[in-house]
Amino acid sequence: MLVPIAAVFAALIFLGMAVFQALLAAGLPLGHYAWGGQQRILPPALRWGSLVSAFIFLIGIFIVCGRAGLFYFVQDTGLERIGIWVLVGIFSLSTLGNLSSKSKKEQNLMTPTAIVILALCLFIALKA
Numbered sequence: 001m002l003v004p005i006a007a008v009f010a011a012l013i014f015l016g017m018a019v020f021q022a023l024l025a026a027g028l029p030l031g032h033y034a035w036g037g038q039q040r041i042l043p044p045a046l047r048w049g050s051l052v053s054a055f056i057f058l059i060g061i062f063i064v065c066g067r068a069g070l071f072y073f074v075q076d077t078g079l080e081r082i083g084i085w086v087l088v089g090i091f092s093l094s095t096l097g098n099l100s101s102k103s104k105k106e107q108n109l110m111t112p113t114a115i116v117i118l119a120l121c122l123f124i125a126l127k128a
Helices: 002-025 044-067 079-099 104-127
Strands: none
Touching: 002 044, 002 104, 044 079, 044 104, 079 104
């Protein structure tokens, strides 16, 4: 019962983060909250990185929801089992990266976000 709830919360956070990364990729001045926080508007290379990040967050939605059994039209291929552990690894590293950021804005917003996503993914990985 708790795994689907955790998956929905994770999916909502992933969706919000995908939108945020897409806004960064579009050139909105939110760069102080990402990528080390050194530039208000990201340069082209980091915009491409944000676009890739947005895509990864969207894939994350399918992984957590698939692993939680929320997609009844998808047969279990085992990819969700691998994918959820990949997400655990990514957000472990993301937490460390956000903690070490020189940007206080990034530390204060993205570190707790990464920790919550990590906790939700770990819970889903262990319980689903």
